[in-house]
Amino acid sequence: MIxxxxxxxxxxxxxxxxxxxxxxxxxxxxxxxxxxxxxxELCRAHRPDVALLDIRMPRLDGLGAAAELRQVAPDVSVVMLTTFSEDEYITAALDGGASGFLLKSGDPYELMAAIRAAEQGAAFLSPRIAHRVIQRLSGGPAARQKVARERITLLSPREREVLGLIGAGLSNAEIAARMFLVEGTVKAYVSNALTRLELKNRVQAAVLAYEAGLVP
Structure with a gap:
């Protein structure tokens, strides 16, 4: 049970x-x-698998709560649920380490998929959000692409392949099946890649994969 x-x-x-x-x-x-x-406080007490946070809340908003959770409950995956799809919210959520970003106007199946993906250590963006992120990246300056390609030279060929599959939205189990590896080996590749690239989670890894051109 998640x-x-x-x-x-x-x-x-x-x-x-x-x-x-x-x-x-x-x-x-x-x-x-x-x-x-x-x-x-409830995450600290109950240690859920996933925290589903609205971005705009009183006292401390969802972005602030996610930042605190990285310190007090780093094992809790965060999914943002919001009415707002402005680029600054998306960027702040992804930079803050969120594993998912959903719109309240989206399909309920997106909500279920995002929670299941986050619990498995994968990333999920609602289709409308993913489209905006991809548009922003594909239209970005060549300098950003150059920097991203230089960053991934820190990775081994296998780690770069895993990074591209993360960018395509695959879970560890799906990557293992695609690459004919055991899931534990994939987890090690993912962990090494995130550490070497100084990334907080798979969403940031997926964004970098797009910037570096690893995802078709």
């Missing part, structure tokens, strides 16, 4: 999200919070 903390300052939103997740059979909402401070 244990989730749900944080949103609107009780009706929390009720709606809980109703969706209660029907999955493999995802359980173990605690709810109405603001960022409460979310951090």
């Amino acid at each position: 244990r989730v903390l749900l944080a949103d300052d609107e009780a009706m939103v929390r009720a709606g999200v809980r109703a969706i997740l209660d029907k999955t059979g493999d995802i359980e909402v173990i605690a709810e919070a109405g603001d960022g401070h409460e979310a951090v």
Whole structure:
């Protein structure tokens, strides 16, 4: 069972999200919070697998809560759920180490997929968000692409291949099947790549993979 903390300052939103997740059979909402401070404290106490955070909350917003969670509960994966898709929110969430970014107007199946991906150590962006990120990267300056390609020279050929598959949205199990490796070996490649590239998580790795041209 995937244990989730749900944080949103609107009780009706929390009720709606809980109703969706209660029907999955493999995802359980173990605690709810109405603001960022409460979310951090509940994560510290209950250690959920995934924290589903609204970006705009009183006292401490979702981005601030995610930053605190990196310090007090680094094992908790963070997925952002928001009404807003402005580029500054997307950039801040990804730079802050979020494993996923969803819009409240999205399909409920995206919510389930994002939580399952985050619990497995993978990354998930709602299609609309992914499209914006890819557009931004594909239209970016050549200098950024050059820097990204220089950064990935730190990796072995196998690690670069894994990075490209992370960028394509594959989980460790899917990468293992694609490369005919055991999952433990893939986890080691992923860990080494994130460490060498000084990346916080797989979302940042996926962004770098796009910038470096590793993803078609």
